[in-house]
Amino acid sequence: MSRLIRKPIEIPKGVEVKIDPNTITVKGPLGQLSMNYLFVDFKIDGNKIWVSQKENLDLPPRVMKKNRAIIGTRWALLKNMIEGVTKGFQKELEVEGVGYRAQLQGKSLILNLGYIQPVKLDPPKGITIEVPKPNQVIVKGIDKELVGQFAAKIRKTREPMVFAKGKGVRYAGEAIRLKEVKKV
Structure with missing residues (x-):
């Protein structure tokens, strides 16, 4: 119990x-x-x-x-x-990398993460997205599970690369343990 x-x-x-x-x-x-x-x-x-x-x-x-x-x-x-x-819930994400950025287009989130095409994500009902800076995304809503799930979906588009100085999308304040590239 x-x-x-x-x-x-x-x-x-x-x-x-x-x-x-x-x-x-x-x-x-x-x-x-x-x-x-x-x-x-x-x-x-x-x-x-x-x-x-x-x-x-x-x-x-x-x-x-x-x-x-x-x-x-x-x-x-x-x-x-x-x-x-x-009060509501919010998750902050950081976009790290040269040329990587986020922007809002209507209600959709557009992420340029080094792919050929930009990644477009539409938030589910009840979720709002803010992009105060090109390298910062804030996900807000009243359902804790839905906010966390959508933030995880954004992070999954380009997870932080441990061999490339941590480039990618990460949660604000998340510590990424970087690894050294093997030298031949």
Whole structure:
């Protein structure tokens, strides 16, 4: 059993939480998120949410063990949903290399990374992209998973090259361990 469920999740002012039989919806100033769940109970007590395992389930022991492991994950997902609709999430990426740059064209991100053709990426619904400098990209949104997934997709277009002085796309502040080229 997860230790996280011993602590309640605080509901800040301006956030509305609605619990349906198998769906929980969180609505805040930045938007609305929902999550489907099974075998978990959410109880609202004032401005706190308590997460617990459903009682009186006739399931085999192996399934019950797996469900006990998932409760902490559901707790963390709900906490991220509440934080997302109040503050939002963002990931910063750096484009490193001679001639490598990023630019916005409408809502699409255009990356010149040394390929024959520039790479064009369209953000999914709920994600916004900012390019304050040609070598910096900021991905913003209210869904933590979606922001991280799209940032990883951008990084995957040209991962940092360890033998070429770290050229490529990396997260801001990411340390790249460079390797020396073998000499003949």
